[in-house]
Amino acid sequence: MKHKYTLLIYTENHIGLLNRISIIFTRHKVNIESLNTSPSMGENIHSFVITIITSRDKAEHLRKLIEKQVEVLKAFIYEENQVIAMGVALFKISTSSIGANNILEQLIRSSSARIIAVEPEFIVVEKTGTQDDIKNFLDSLSGFDVREFIQSGRVVVTRPMGKLTDYLRQMSEMEEKD
Amino acid sequence: METIKSGISGAEAVTLALIEEGVDTVFGYPGGSNLPIYDSFFTHKDKINHILVRHEQGAVHAAEGYAAAAKKPGVCMVTSGPGATNLLTGIADAQLDSVPVVCITGQVNVSQLGYDAFQETDVVGFSMPVTKWNYQITRASEIAETIAKAFFIARSGRPGPVLIDITKNAQNEIIENFEYRKCTGIRSYHPKLKPQEDALNEAVMLLNNAKRPFMVLGHGVLLSGCKSEVKTLAEKLNMPVACTLLGLSSIESSHPLFAGMVGLHGNLAANKMTNECDVLLAVGMRFADRVTGNVQKYAPQAKVIHIEIDPSEINKVIAAAVPIVSDAKSALKKILPLTRSSSHASWIEKMNAYKKQESETVFSRDLDKNSKILRMGRVVKAVSDMMPEGTVIVTDVGQNQMASARYFDYKKNDFLVTSGGLGTMGFALPASIGASSIKKDGAVVCVMGDGGFQMTMEELGAVMQYKLPVKMVLLNNNFLGMIRQLQELYYSSRYYFGEMANPDFVKIVEAYGINAKKITSQEDLEPAVKEMFDTPGPYFLEVQVEKSENIYPVIPAGAGVDELLLSPEN
Ligand SMILES: Cc1ncc(C[n+]2csc(CCOP(=O)(O)OP(=O)(O)O)c2C)c(N)n1
Ligand SMILES: [Mg+2]
Numbered sequence: 001m002k003h004k005y006t007l008l009i010y011t012e013n014h015i016g017l018l019n020r021i022s023i024i025f026t027r028h029k030v031n032i033e034s035l036n037t038s039p040s041m042g043e044n045i046h047s048f049v050i051t052i053i054t055s056r057d058k059a060e061h062l063r064k065l066i067e068k069q070v071e072v073l074k075a076f077i078y079e080e081n082q083v084i085a086m087g088v089a090l091f092k093i094s095t096s097s098i099g100a101n102n103i104l105e106q107l108i109r110s111s112s113a114r115i116i117a118v119e120p121e122f123i124v125v126e127k128t129g130t131q132d133d134i135k136n137f138l139d140s141l142s143g144f145d146v147r148e149f150i151q152s153g154r155v156v157v158t159r160p161m162g163k164l165t166d167y168l169r170q171m172s173e174m175e176e177k178d
Numbered sequence: 179m180e181t182i183k184s185g186i187s188g189a190e191a192v193t194l195a196l197i198e199e200g201v202d203t204v205f206g207y208p209g210g211s212n213l214p215i216y217d218s219f220f221t222h223k224d225k226i227n228h229i230l231v232r233h234e235q236g237a238v239h240a241a242e243g244y245a246a247a248a249k250k251p252g253v254c255m256v257t258s259g260p261g262a263t264n265l266l267t268g269i270a271d272a273q274l275d276s277v278p279v280v281c282i283t284g285q286v287n288v289s290q291l292g293y294d295a296f297q298e299t300d301v302v303g304f305s306m307p308v309t310k311w312n313y314q315i316t317r318a319s320e321i322a323e324t325i326a327k328a329f330f331i332a333r334s335g336r337p338g339p340v341l342i343d344i345t346k347n348a349q350n351e352i353i354e355n356f357e358y359r360k361c362t363g364i365r366s367y368h369p370k371l372k373p374q375e376d377a378l379n380e381a382v383m384l385l386n387n388a389k390r391p392f393m394v395l396g397h398g399v400l401l402s403g404c405k406s407e408v409k410t411l412a413e414k415l416n417m418p419v420a421c422t423l424l425g426l427s428s429i430e431s432s433h434p435l436f437a438g439m440v441g442l443h444g445n446l447a448a449n450k451m452t453n454e455c456d457v458l459l460a461v462g463m464r465f466a467d468r469v470t471g472n473v474q475k476y477a478p479q480a481k482v483i484h485i486e487i488d489p490s491e492i493n494k495v496i497a498a499a500v501p502i503v504s505d506a507k508s509a510l511k512k513i514l515p516l517t518r519s520s521s522h523a524s525w526i527e528k529m530n531a532y533k534k535q536e537s538e539t540v541f542s543r544d545l546d547k548n549s550k551i552l553r554m555g556r557v558v559k560a561v562s563d564m565m566p567e568g569t570v571i572v573t574d575v576g577q578n579q580m581a582s583a584r585y586f587d588y589k590k591n592d593f594l595v596t597s598g599g600l601g602t603m604g605f606a607l608p609a610s611i612g613a614s615s616i617k618k619d620g621a622v623v624c625v626m627g628d629g630g631f632q633m634t635m636e637e638l639g640a641v642m643q644y645k646l647p648v649k650m651v652l653l654n655n656n657f658l659g660m661i662r663q664l665q666e667l668y669y670s671s672r673y674y675f676g677e678m679a680n681p682d683f684v685k686i687v688e689a690y691g692i693n694a695k696k697i698t699s700q701e702d703l704e705p706a707v708k709e710m711f712d713t714p715g716p717y718f719l720e721v722q723v724e725k726s727e728n729i730y731p732v733i734p735a736g737a738g739v740d741e742l743l744l745s746p747e748n
Contacts, residue, residue, distance in 0.1 A: 012366050016302060016312075023307050064490035070311045070331055073366040168365075176372040176508060 004033070005059040006078045006085070006156055009048040010040060010164055012071040021048060021072075024065050030054050034087070034131075036153030042164065045073065049155055074167050076158070083156040089134045090116075090150050091125040097145035098123070104144060111137050122147060130154075181358040188318030189214035189349040191356050192282070193222050195325040198358045201253050203227045203615050205240040209257020211284030211297060214349035229615055229644055232636035234261050236608035238268020238339075239634070241279045243612025246595045247570055247622075249403070251278040251332045252612060258285045259297030262343075263304075267602060269339045270308040274599025275424060276397060278337035280328050281305075285345045288316040301343050310338030318351035322358045330361035335369025336488040337401060370487065373504035373512055380500045381483045382516040384457045390525045391417040392455030392480075394440055394448075394469075397424035398462015398487060400593065404507035405429065408461065411514055416522045418529045420448035422463050424598040427571075427588040437529050438536075441469040443580040443729050446540075446744065447532035452477050453740040454528070459483045462506040465495035466599065475738025485509045539744050540730055544585070551724040552700055554581035554653050560707050561623060561651055562587045569621040570595060570613045574606035574630035577659035580729045582625045604633030607650070611637055614646040622647065628654040628680055635686070641716050642690040649710050650687075650718045655725040656680055663728045668735070687718040694718035 011017055018037065025032055033051040040047035052059065059077055067075040098104050108115065108125060111133075117124040127137045134151055181198055192215050196204070204226055208216045219228055231237045234256045241252025256265060262283045272279045286295040302314045311331045315324050321344070328340045385391055399408055405428050412419045412435050419429055420437045429436055438445025440452060452458065458480040463469070470476040473495060484491075484498035485506055492501040502509050544555030558581050565571075568591040573582040575597055588594065595613060597605040610624035631652055641648055662676040687694035693713050697706045703721070710717045731742040 015314075016306070019303065020306055027307065061490070061494060068488070068490050070364065070367045171368050174371045175368050176370045176505065178370075 002053050002055055004051060004053050004080050006080075006083050007048070007050040007052065007059075007063060007066065007075060008078065008156065008158065009050065009066055009075045010073040011046050011048065012073070013039070013044050013046045014071045017069070017071050018048075020069050021050075021066055024062060025052065028058065028062060030058065030062065034153045036155050038155075045164070049153060051154060074164065074171070078156070078158055082159050084159070085130060085154045085156045086128055087131060087134060087154040088126060088128045088152045089138070090148075091127070091138070091141065091146055092122050092148035093125060093141070094122050094145040094147055095120065107140055111140070113137060181356070183356040184354055186353055186356050187214065187218070187349065188321055188344070188351045188353065189218040190221075191318060191321040191353055192325065192344065192349070193218040193226065194356065195322055195358055196253065197222065197225050198360070199325070199329045200250065201226060203229060203244060204253045204255050205229050205231055205237040205244070205612060206255035207231060207234050207237060207257065207261055209259075209261050209284060209297070211258035211261075211286060211346050212255060212282075212349070213284075214346065215255065215282070215284065215344075227615070229611065229640060231608060231611070232639045233634065234264035235268050235604070236611070236634055236637045236640070238265050238272060238279060238281065239602075239605050239608035240612035240615070241281075242268070242272050242275075242277045243572060243595055243609030244615060245278050245612070246593070247613040248616050251280050251329055251337075253280045253282070255282045256284070257297070258283060258301070259299050262299055262301040266305065266308065267600075269305055269341065271597055271600040271602045271605065272339035273308045273310065275597065276337050276401060277339065278332040279339040280332050281339060281341040283341065283343045284349070285314065285343045287347045288345045289347070291345070301341065305341045308339070309341050312341040312343070314343040314345070315348050316345045318348045318353045321348065321353070322356060323361075326359060326361040327364065330364070331367070370505050371503050373502050373509040377500050377502045378509065378512050378516075381459075381502060382513055384481055384483060384500060385415060385417075385459065385513070386518045386520075388457035390451075390455045390522065391415055391457045391459065392437075392451050393417050393419045393459040393461065394422065394452070394463060395419060395425040395428045395461050396422045396463020397598070398485075398506045399425055399428040402462060402487075402506040404510050407507060407510040407514060409433070411510060411517065414514070414519050415517055416520055416526060417459070418447075418451060418526060420445075420451070422466070422469050422598075423583055423596060425463060426583055427593040430590055431586070431588045435526070437533070439583055440739070442471070442733050443584065443731065444742075445533075445584070446536040446731060446742065447529045449731075449733065449739040449742050450532055451529060453479065453738065455480050457481050457483065459485070461485045461510070462487070464491045470495060471733040471739045471741075472736055475741075536731070536744065543745075544581075547700060549700070551727075552698070552703070552721065553727055554578060554723050555585045556700075557651065557653060557703065557721050557723060558582050558585040558625065559587075560703050561625075564704075564707050564711055565592075565623055566621050566711070567591055569623055570617055572596070572606050572610040572613060572622060572624045574626040575601045575603045576627045576630060577655070577663065577727070577729050578625050578627040578630070578653040581653070603630035606630060607634050607637045607641075607648075610648045610650070611640050611646055614648045615644070622649065624648050624650045626650065626652050627659060628652060628656060628678060628683070629658045631683070638687060638690045638692065642692060645715055647714070648716050650716070651710075652683060652718065652720040653723050654680065654683070654720055655723050655727065657725050659725070659727070660729075662725075666728065667732075683720050684718070692716045692718055694720070696720040696722065698722040
C-alpha cells in the first residue's frame, strides 16, 4: 500500500548534500513530490522537507539510507496525520482579465489570499495553505487570465513533541567510543 | 598528535597529512593535475612508498588488497579526468564490500571548474553514489581537516571508500599555518552504537534455549577482528558455524563446527542447516541475494538474531527477531559470558552427515587425483596443501572464485580477499599487488581465470617493477567459464561468446621477466605447485583445466537455499 510520507531531515550545511540525498530517491525510483530546504534552528543546521508517495517499508529504508549519510544529523519520517503542513503559492494575473466587478477581490478575500503587488499590466496574489487549498484556489481562478503560477515546497511542523537537540543528545549517549 | 608547520604548499600538506595518518604506501598514477603532490612525494620518498599501477582501476583494487592485509585504509592517488573516471569500478567494489579506501584525485584549477577545461570531470558528482563520503578541496587551508576526516570516515563504523578531489590551485597555494589533528568525531556521524541491553538479553535467551542454533559469519567478523570471540562462542554453545563468501577465513575450515559456505555455490550442510536451525545468529553480514536464494524461502522457521553495525541493513532483506545494531566484537563480548554451555550432539551429527554426503558426491569428483581431467577444485586443493601458514588468498571472479572459496583450507592466520558484492573480474591481480606490498614473505596467492586475468593483466608491470612475491595461479579453461555454465544450465547450451581465443600467457608473463610455467596434466600438478612456492619472488603457474566443468552445488534460480543441487543429475 502506498501512502504519502514526509521526511524531515536535519543536516549540516554542506555542498553536494542535496545531490547525495536526491540520488537515494532516484536509485529507488521514488518520485519526490515536493522538496523544501532551508536553514533551521540551531547552529548551522539545515533542514530538508521531502514528500514522497511510497510504501511504509520503502519509506523507512529510504530514511535509514539518508540518515547513513555522514552529514545528516537525523532523519524522521511522518505520516500525513502526524504533520501540519503549509505551502505558499504566487499567482500573476493579467489586469485586463479582472474586469470592473469585484469578483476577484471577493474571491481573494474569501480564500484568505492577498494581493502583494500591483502593476499596470498585472497583479500578484499570494495564497498560503495546504496543497489542496492552493489547488482549489487555482481552480477558482479559471475565469481569469493567470499568466504565471508557482508553488513552494511544503514545510511542516510535526505533532510529536520531540526536539532535535534531545535526539542528538540521545544519539551521542548511544555511541560507543573506541 | 598534532603537527604544526608554516609556509608549506598544499601539496606538501597532503603528503604530511598522509604521513600523520600512518600511510606508508600509496598506489597511484601521475598526471597534470596531481604533479605538485608527486613532487612532494619525491621529497618524502623515505616515508611514503609509491607503487605505480598500470591503470587507475588497479590502484583502487591494490588499495583494497592493502587494506585487507594491513587492516587499515588503503590509499590511491590519481589525476583528474580519465584518471578519475578509471577509478569508478574499484570504488564501487570497495563500497559494496565495505573496504576502507581513501582515493585522492587531482583536479583542474578552481577557476576552470565547470568550463570543460582539459581533463576536467565532475568526479565528486559521479563518485557520489559509490562513496561513503566525498569532498572537493579548493583551498589549501581545507587540506588538513578534510584528510583527517576522510581517514576517520573510511575506517570507522562500517568501513568504505571516500574520495577527496583537490584542485591544482589548492595544491600550489602556500599555507601560513599547517596544523594536523586527527579526527576523532563528527557531530552528524555516529558510526558505532553500543549494543542495546534489551536486545542482547533477548539474544542470549534465544541462544540458551535453542535446540538447533546456527551461526553465519560475514565480512563484519573480519572487519571488527572478532575471530576469537566467534570461535569461543561457537565452542561454548556447540553451535555449527557457516560463512558467507566474504566471511570465509573467519574460522578455520578444519574446525569441527564449521559447516562451510552458505549461498549460491555454497556447501550442502551450510545451506540445508540454514533452513533447519531454530535460531540463526547472523554476524556482520547483510543477507545478500547470493546468500539467501529465494528470500521467501530463506530460513522461515528460524528466529534470526542479526548483529550488524549498519542500521540500514537491519530488516532490509530478512526480518530480524532480535536486531542488534553494533560492532560485532562488542556485541559478542557481551553475549559470551551470559550464554550457557550446551552440546547439541544430534544437530552436529546432522551437520556431519551432510558434510559426508557432499564429500562423497561432490568433493570426490572435484578432487579426484585419478581422473583424466584436471578440475579447478583439485588445483586449488593442491595449492592450499602446500601454501605456508598465514597466506593471503586473493581470487578473481567466476568459477575460479567459487572453486577457491570452496577448496582452500583456511587455517588460523590465512585470509581470503575477493570481490563479493560487485563481482569485479580483474580484481585479483591488482588486489594481490596491494596485499603483497606489505606481505613481503611471499605468502600471497592470486587465483584467476583466463577471462579476468585479461581484464587487468597490465598490472604484471607493477609486479615486475616492485618484484612483488605474488604467486599467480591461472585456471585456464579457455572459457568465460561461469558464463558457459549459465548458458549450459539456463540457455540450452547455446554457448555464445563464452569461448575465447587466448594468447600464450606464459610468453606474455615471461616478457615481464617473471618466472612462468604451464601444466596440463594431473601428474605435473604437485611438482609445479611446489616449484612455485620454492621459487623466490613472483611466479606464474598456468594450469590448463577442464573447460566443460560446472561448479556444483548450485541453488537454481528462484529456489530456496535447501533446494540446492549437488550435480546435474538431480
Ligand atoms: C567486469 C565484469 N564483467 C563481466 C562479468 C560477468 N562474468 C562473471 S563470471 C564471468 C566469466 C569469468 O571468466 P574467467 O575469468 O575465465 O573465469 P572462469 O569462470 O572461467 O573461472 C563473467 C564474464 C563480471 N563479473 N565482471
Ligand atoms: Mg575461464
